Amino acid sequence: MRTQQILVAVAGAVGLMILILLIVAFSRGDGDGAPRARAMEGFVSAVDKAQAATVMLSVSGGGEPMPMGSGFVVTTDGLIVTAAHVTGGLSVVNAVFVDGSVARAELVGVDQTVDVAVFRTTPGKPTQALSFADSNQVRAGQPVVLMGAPFGLTGTATSGIVSAVNRQIGRQAPDSSGGDRFAGGALRGPVVAYIQTDAALTAGGSGGPLLNSAGEVIGVASSRESRGDPGAGLSFAIPSNVVKAVVERFKAAPAPAT
Incomplete structure (x- = not known):
């Protein structure tokens, strides 16, 4: 028992x-x-906020808007940032918001040496604006979201990670032929150090914001290296600290008369 x-x-x-x-x-x-x-949840919130602040930049052509690229609002009174090559030197473009509203955007200033252009628009109401993060704190491996209007589809988000930081132009390892792998490719340009990501950058997405999980801008989409396969490959963003310095220079300047 x-x-x-x-x-x-x-x-x-x-x-x-x-x-x-x-x-x-x-x-x-x-x-x-x-x-x-x-x-x-943080990324959902970041994308939701960024959709309202991301625009498609276009010009009118035959009654139909002709998409040029993407941009994003950085002040509630309508200051817009994009990559300078997106608008090709035009002083006036249209900013198309995700809700379908359209506002005239006039060039405030451009810095071709870093491929950044600043426009000002008056959408008639306060706009959602994105804030800049310190790009010096960006690390390889962190998740990111790239916003833009590829193919004219406003408010589009693609995701990935930062695959490298401080990517240098003209300092890549040579290919088997002994030449620079990116010679003649997407990395030709004035910016000497990019944030590299595998988030998809397709036609019309250049100029859009690259965001961290807090919804802050860590870079501006500038170029891609896809080896002939659109939508694949690697994307490169101008670091936010470079962009922010340009914005601060032009922020107080009024839009030029047209």
């Missing part, structure tokens, strides 16, 4: 230990999942 009682007690103790282990395992699983859930 006593032996039976001992066996029952041992079985109960073992069962209790198993229950405790299961509870610990499940609690650890929840702990691992919670940060992922919070990160996902």
